Amino acid sequence: xxxxxxxxxxxxxxxxxxxxxxxxxxxxxxxxxxxxxxxxxxxxxxxxxxxxxxxxxxxxxxxxxxxxxxxxxxxxxxxxxxxxxxxxxxxxxxxxxxxxxxxxxxxxxxxxxxxxxxxxxxxxxxxxxxxxxxxxxxxxxxxxxxxxxxxxxxxxxxxxxxxxxxxxxxxxxxxxxxxxxxxxxxxxxxxxxxxxxxxxxxxxxxxxxxxxxxxxxxxxxxxxxxxxxxxxxxxxxxxxxxxxxxxxxxxxxxxxxxxxxxxxxxxxxxxxxxxxxxxxxxxxxxxxxxxxxxxxxxxxxxxxxxxxxxxxxxx
Amino acid sequence: xxxxxxxxxxxxxxxxxxxxxxxxxxxxxxxxxxxxxxxxxxxxxxxxxxxxxxxxxxxxxxxxxxxxxxxxxxxxxxxxxxxxxxxxxxxxxxxxxxxxxxxxxxxxxxxxxxxxxxxxxxxxxxxxxx
Numbered sequence: 001x002x003x004x005x006x007x008x009x010x011x012x013x014x015x016x017x018x019x020x021x022x023x024x025x026x027x028x029x030x031x032x033x034x035x036x037x038x039x040x041x042x043x044x045x046x047x048x049x050x051x052x053x054x055x056x057x058x059x060x061x062x063x064x065x066x067x068x069x070x071x072x073x074x075x076x077x078x079x080x081x082x083x084x085x086x087x088x089x090x091x092x093x094x095x096x097x098x099x100x101x102x103x104x105x106x107x108x109x110x111x112x113x114x115x116x117x118x119x120x121x122x123x124x125x126x127x128x129x130x131x132x133x134x135x136x137x138x139x140x141x142x143x144x145x146x147x148x149x150x151x152x153x154x155x156x157x158x159x160x161x162x163x164x165x166x167x168x169x170x171x172x173x174x175x176x177x178x179x180x181x182x183x184x185x186x187x188x189x190x191x192x193x194x195x196x197x198x199x200x201x202x203x204x205x206x207x208x209x210x211x212x213x214x215x216x217x218x219x220x221x222x223x224x225x226x227x228x229x230x231x232x233x234x235x236x237x238x239x240x241x242x243x244x245x246x247x248x249x250x251x252x253x254x255x256x257x258x259x260x261x262x263x264x265x266x267x268x269x270x271x272x273x274x275x276x277x278x279x280x281x282x283x284x285x286x287x288x289x290x291x292x293x294x295x296x297x298x299x300x301x302x303x304x305x306x307x308x309x310x311x312x313x314x315x
Numbered sequence: 316x317x318x319x320x321x322x323x324x325x326x327x328x329x330x331x332x333x334x335x336x337x338x339x340x341x342x343x344x345x346x347x348x349x350x351x352x353x354x355x356x357x358x359x360x361x362x363x364x365x366x367x368x369x370x371x372x373x374x375x376x377x378x379x380x381x382x383x384x385x386x387x388x389x390x391x392x393x394x395x396x397x398x399x400x401x402x403x404x405x406x407x408x409x410x411x412x413x414x415x416x417x418x419x420x421x422x423x424x425x426x427x428x429x430x431x432x433x434x435x436x437x438x439x440x441x442x443x444x445x
Contacts, residue, residue: 018398021370029318035334092319093344099365101352106361112368117319 052162062101080136342433
């Protein structure tokens with residue numbers, strides 16, 4: 001089955017869960033057939049609307065995701081979820097735990113949840129995330145949620161994929177300097193202060209409102225700050241409504257097209273970096289002589305700049 | 316990118332004891348595997364659907380409630396109905412030795428008793444999935 005690309009494509013289009021799941025694995029593992037499949041998909045499939053949900057660990061992203069999906073389900077929308085957790089740099093393994101908070105939607109036939117590890121070995125974005133978006137789109141999902149922990153550049157790159165990015169934080173997340181440092185403040189289209197029953201939640205809302213009011217003056221979109229309590233199901237319909245408003249804003253200002261082109265550019269950069277890593281950098285790192293270079297630089301016999309020029313003689 | 320072994324760790328039925336499952340999940344992660352943890356009180360339907368969507372190589376069932384002979388057949392039946400009998404199923408927790416034969420006949424590849432070193436489970440999975 002997995003050898004017949006036309007058949008694979010047709011089964012994904014029909015919504016065959018086994019095949020969708022296996023196609024995602026093929027892409028994740030970088031198999032030859034996965035590549036062939038993606039070449040066909042890129043030329044034929046328009047990506048569904050992508051919503052990124054990001055924020056610090058424990059802020060309630062998965063619970064909010066579940067709640068938003070439940071509202072979309074009432075409108076009969078099909079939703080694909082890509083729940084991303086980090087790969088350990090030490091073991092290469094990953095603990096993917098977002099399903100724990102999505103039990104209420106895990107048997108809904110029109111919801112597909114896929115957990116994914118960041119994998120990317122030498123920095124850079126795992127290109128299979130966007131490929132999975134396209135596989136879900138081919139399968140007819142109306143919305144795709146990309147959920148990721150919001151710390152570090154890698155995660156910012158992931159949420160930049162999304163058409164609308166929802167940044168989730170909690171009242172305890174610290175003062176405005178902490179919030180600003182996190183950097184993700186700059187990419188949020190909608191801000192959510194979850195756990196509104198906790199002390200100081202209104203203060204956090206005000207802090208973020210102030211922060212976002214400094215954002216690009218010439219941009220027409222003013223990010224809203226929404227107070228929610230995901231467990232008690234409060235404020236969720238506001239998020240859903242603001243996602244729709246942001247979608248309309250992107251369409252009205254022809255920005256959706258622009259975002260999609262940015263995503264394609266990012267994907268190109270990913271693939272070039274991946275090729276560079278695999279074809280050039282990895283063989284150098286794995287060469288048995290590589291540790292010698294380090295020794296020599298440590299012993300002051302060489303410097304890293306000349307060594308790299310020697311190892312990678314591009315000009 | 317290399318192929319990684321992907322494992323679903325699930326706790327079927329009414330059973331609140333998740334220490335063991337969490338230890339195993341962490342151990343397998345540290346052995347370089349991608350581990351999907353689904354949390355407590357999963358129905359056979361939830362477990363099999365998660366395994367299908369995640370396209371895992373192995374399902375690890377942790378159970379201490381004594382309901383294994385009731386819940387495991389349902390899980391195996393649903394796996395077969397989903398055309399995913401190829402996914403290996405292993406079990407652990409409190410499962411009396413007298414039941415092991417019955418579970419193996421059902422298609423459970425291995426039953427690990429309390430006290431099993433994680434390295435033994437890792438080795439077993441690596442051998443089975445290869």
